[in-house]
Amino acid sequence: MSEQEKEKTTAAVTTTEAPAPATAAAPKAAPAPEETGSQYFFGEPLVGFDPSEITGSLIVIEGMDGSGRSTQIALLQEWLESEGFAVQTSGLRRSNLVGRDIDELLAKNAVTRLTLALMYATDFFDQMEHRILPALRSGTVVLADRYIFTLIGRGVVRGINRDYISGLYAMALRPHLTFWLNVRPETAFGREFRKAQAISYWEAGRDMSLSHDLYWSFIRYQTMIKREFEVMAKKQNFIELDGEASVPAVNKQLRQRIAEQLGIRSTKYTPSAALSHLWR
Amino acid sequence: METQDVVQKPPRTEPAKSTLPQPGRPVPSRAYPGALIVVEGTDGSGKSTQLYLLKRWLEIGGYRLHFTEWNSSPLVKSATRRGKQRRLLTPTTFSLLHAADFADRCERQIMPLLQGDYLVLADRYIYTAFARDTARGCSPRWLRNLYRFAPVPDITFYFRAPLDVAVNRILSGRPKLKYYEAGMDLGMSYDRAESFRLFQARILEEYDKMVDSDNFVVLDGTIPVNKLQKQMRDIVASKIELKRFAPRAEEAE
Numbered sequence: 001m002s003e004q005e006k007e008k009t010t011a012a013v014t015t016t017e018a019p020a021p022a023t024a025a026a027p028k029a030a031p032a033p034e035e036t037g038s039q040y041f042f043g044e045p046l047v048g049f050d051p052s053e054i055t056g057s058l059i060v061i062e063g064m065d066g067s068g069r070s071t072q073i074a075l076l077q078e079w080l081e082s083e084g085f086a087v088q089t090s091g092l093r094r095s096n097l098v099g100r101d102i103d104e105l106l107a108k109n110a111v112t113r114l115t116l117a118l119m120y121a122t123d124f125f126d127q128m129e130h131r132i133l134p135a136l137r138s139g140t141v142v143l144a145d146r147y148i149f150t151l152i153g154r155g156v157v158r159g160i161n162r163d164y165i166s167g168l169y170a171m172a173l174r175p176h177l178t179f180w181l182n183v184r185p186e187t188a189f190g191r192e193f194r195k196a197q198a199i200s201y202w203e204a205g206r207d208m209s210l211s212h213d214l215y216w217s218f219i220r221y222q223t224m225i226k227r228e229f230e231v232m233a234k235k236q237n238f239i240e241l242d243g244e245a246s247v248p249a250v251n252k253q254l255r256q257r258i259a260e261q262l263g264i265r266s267t268k269y270t271p272s273a274a275l276s277h278l279w280r
Numbered sequence: 281m282e283t284q285d286v287v288q289k290p291p292r293t294e295p296a297k298s299t300l301p302q303p304g305r306p307v308p309s310r311a312y313p314g315a316l317i318v319v320e321g322t323d324g325s326g327k328s329t330q331l332y333l334l335k336r337w338l339e340i341g342g343y344r345l346h347f348t349e350w351n352s353s354p355l356v357k358s359a360t361r362r363g364k365q366r367r368l369l370t371p372t373t374f375s376l377l378h379a380a381d382f383a384d385r386c387e388r389q390i391m392p393l394l395q396g397d398y399l400v401l402a403d404r405y406i407y408t409a410f411a412r413d414t415a416r417g418c419s420p421r422w423l424r425n426l427y428r429f430a431p432v433p434d435i436t437f438y439f440r441a442p443l444d445v446a447v448n449r450i451l452s453g454r455p456k457l458k459y460y461e462a463g464m465d466l467g468m469s470y471d472r473a474e475s476f477r478l479f480q481a482r483i484l485e486e487y488d489k490m491v492d493s494d495n496f497v498v499l500d501g502t503i504p505v506n507k508l509q510k511q512m513r514d515i516v517a518s519k520i521e522l523k524r525f526a527p528r529a530e531e532a533e
Contacts, residue, residue, distance in 0.1 A: 118376055118383050121376050125370070167422065
């Protein structure tokens with residue numbers, strides 16, 4: 001690991017450093033929130049929310065496109081429901097507030113990186129406040145298909161200051177478990193291509209002008225994102241799983257850790273006929 | 281030196297160094313050749329009227345300028361409208377959506393124009409977000425971080441009017457206050473006018489806190505319009521080298 005990367009590691013997600021103000025002077029009299037965040041939030045608490053009401057669990061699955069996140073989440077949901085747990089899922093661009101607007105911005109490709117990052121933050125907090133927190137308050141298990149780590153990584157590789165973008169997510173709830181399905185970009189490319197017989201503009205990071213060749217653009221972009229994940233993995237206690245392994249093998253590891261967290265005795269599971277096509 | 285070399289760009293006191301805004305890094309006014317003038321104040325403080333008159337003065341004089349308004353980016357408009365109509369917005373998402381709107385204008389208009397040596401006039405700026413969102417309960421520290429990509433204005437006029445004056449100007453001129461405008465989301469009162477008054481009081485308090493820390497030029501919003509405008513023009517003329525934004529010689533003749 002280079003010196004520079006070490007530096008990055010220390011500056012990762014938590015907002016321990018006071019952000020530089022936009023204007024001439026800082027608000028010195030600002031009611032100082034905890035410097036290192038709390039057990040519930042990465043930084044400062046969310047306005048009007050009492051975290052002690054949480055009775056559910058927030059379980060995050062992170063990983064690049066083609067790492068198998070959505071397959072695993074579908075299987076975990078079925079397993080947890082069969083164990084009698086209520087499950088809610090969340091993911092990027094699924095908010096009622098701006099989910100569709102982001103889709104449109106992406107389709108038009110007429111948006112600058114900062115605006116896009118802020119729209120994703122809006123999308124994230126709308127789901128946090130209207131979907132994730134209410135579910136956690138009622139004892140539900142929330143399975144999050146990606147979380148702030150993807151959003152931070154994407155911003156950082158596009159040159160947005162790390163402290164800045166981490167600071168945006170200061171009021172994000174700390175997950176109970178964060179899994180990282182780590183795969184090689186080459187494997188991910190094959191899986192993604194098979195899915196749609198094409199690679200999308202954004203998956204390949206085409207906005208970053210890395211290469212005119214779609215394959216190389218994808219590989220370079222996803223490698224950059226992967227490096228960001230490596231930086232965050234240590235700092236944020238990711239549970240790293242080998243995403244190259246078979247679906248049942250990855251699923252078994254996920255079930256074991258989740259069973260521990262939720263106090264489920266048995267981790268036995270065979271998918272129903274509806275999901276058996278995923279089990280390979 | 282100042283008048284001879286007319287084909288060149290007007291002389292600059294500071295050279296332009298950076299060419300692109302750095303998201304998340306503060307942008308000092310020395311980083312670009314243009315100049316940024318913003319007006320701030322509560323609703324009904326008279327700031328928009330005054331900025332309009334300033335703009336007319338500069339336009340008539342032929343200066344290169346661009347005018348930009350808070351909450352006006354077409355990209356984010358539909359989301360803001362939907363959020364307000366359906367009352368989906370919380371203090372956090374309200375704040376983020378306005379920041380996205382501002383970022384869009386900042387990256388696509390304000391920064392490029394400042395780089396291109398324009399005079400940029402902004403009706404409301406990041407201080408509106410600081411005052412309003414803090415009044416809604418957002419953390420000031422989080423807000424300062426959120427907007428730290430914004431260029432620091434050359435002049436920030438703060439139009440200060442007593443609460444009753446400002447509130448009565450709005451209440452007498454507007455038949456119905458909108459939900460978020462009146463701060464109804466804060467649940468301070470079921471009566472819109474009363475809620476508006478309480479909300480504006482909080483905002484005024486937040487503005488007052490920034491006067492020193494953010495170098496506001498405070499103007500009295502209660503004095504006659506033309507006298508106030510005279511003060512404003514004098515201050516602009518004394519603080520900004522307007523000559524630099526004057527029509528270039530070959531265009532004028």
